[in-house]
Amino acid sequence: MASRHRLLVLAVIVLLLASAAPPQVAADTDVDSGLAALLSSGVAVQAIATGGSHTCALTIAGGAKCWGRNDFGQLGDGSTTNRSEPVDVAGLTSGVAAIAAGGSHTCAVTTGGSLLCWGDNVRGQLGDGTTTDRSEPVYVTNLSSGVAAVTCGYQHTCARTTAGGAKCWGYNSLGQLGNGTTTSRLTPVDVTGLTSGVASLSAGYSHTCAVTTGGAAKCWGGGGHGELGDGTSGLDADKTTPVDVSGLGSGVAAVSAGGYHTCALTTGGGIKCWGLNNYGQLGDWTTTRRVTPVDSQGVESGMAAVTAG
Incomplete structure (x- = not known):
């Protein structure tokens, strides 16, 4: 959602990998103070999630910490006060298995398989049956158990169940929930x-994608810029149910849905991307929009993960 935000997170990961001891971070106006505080605190981190203007970390101890913008309660500390340093998410100082951040909301999966969300809820993206913003975690309706993973889009959220099913809720103006309608769901x-x-899910700005256990990529929702990868774009390209991504019926290890583009990691370690390309975000040495996947140049093999902003 913000390239500088994501680059700073990458810097955190590099520094964490570079030293077993707590790294020292010099004062720098270009470095987000929350990231600097996280690095210098000595807290061991296993994952980081970036939202629109907030960041959250999952600690090795299983706790959730967040910082940044908090006007909707997306930090989960019981307030709407912006924080420049990490704060504990209320009730989630342990027992967290995964965390995801959206536009202005956040969700976490517990080690017991329950799903909780907090923050902006204007479109029902917290899944608690209301449109009330929450500054502390609330349980997602009917998902108090059996959740394996969660992904947050701009104003919608999706979860993968332990049975391998996909469920979505929140804003649905372009069909991003994938249930055959454009009706938002609470x-x-x-x-x-x-x-x-x-096998996995990824929610973008207004579209969502999945990888099946057979290695196929499927996408649904907003497709105006070709981000669904099915060969279409424009006003009639939105899809309210999943469609196959062209040429990726097998061999996909992971997919990441961004703002208006999407990228996939192949089982061979290569990266393929499609959708809006006005800034070269597809990595194909052009700025031409692509409605089907193209190889990202220089990363045709040897890659372990992919993420689209």
Whole structure:
């Protein structure tokens, strides 16, 4: 969502890998103070999630910490006060298995398989059956158990169940929930055709993508810029149910949905991207929009992960 934000997170990961001892961070106006505080605190971190203007970390001890903008309560500390240093998420100082951050909301999966969300809820993206913003975590309706993973888009959220099904909720103006409608939902609904066999999910600004256990990539929702990868773009390209990504019926290890583009990691370690390319975000040495996947140059092999901003 913000390239500088994501680059700073990458810097954190590099520094964490570079030293077993707590790294020392020099004062620098270009370095986010929350990231600097995290690095210098000595808290061991296993994952970081970036939202629109906030960041969250999952500690090795299983706690959730967040910092940054907090006007909707997206930091989960019971306030709407912006924080320049990490604060504990209320009730989640342990027992957290995964965390994800969206536009102005955040969600976490517990080690017991329950799902909690907090922050902006104007479109029902917290999944608690209301449109009330929450400054502390609330349980997602009907997902108090059996959740394996969560992904947060701008104003929608999706979860993968332990049974391999995909469920989504929140804003649905372009079909990003994948249930065959454009009606926003305050509680989870099944994604059409994906009630089982889902290996991973990724929610973007207004579209969502999945990788099946068979290694196929599927996307749904907003497709005006070709971000669904099915060969279409423009006003009639939105899809309310999953469509196959062209040429990626197998061999996909992971997918990441960004603002208006999408990228996939192949089982061979290569990166393929599609969608809006006005800033060269597809990595194909052009600024030409692509409605089907193209190889990102220089990363055709040897890659372990991919993320789209």
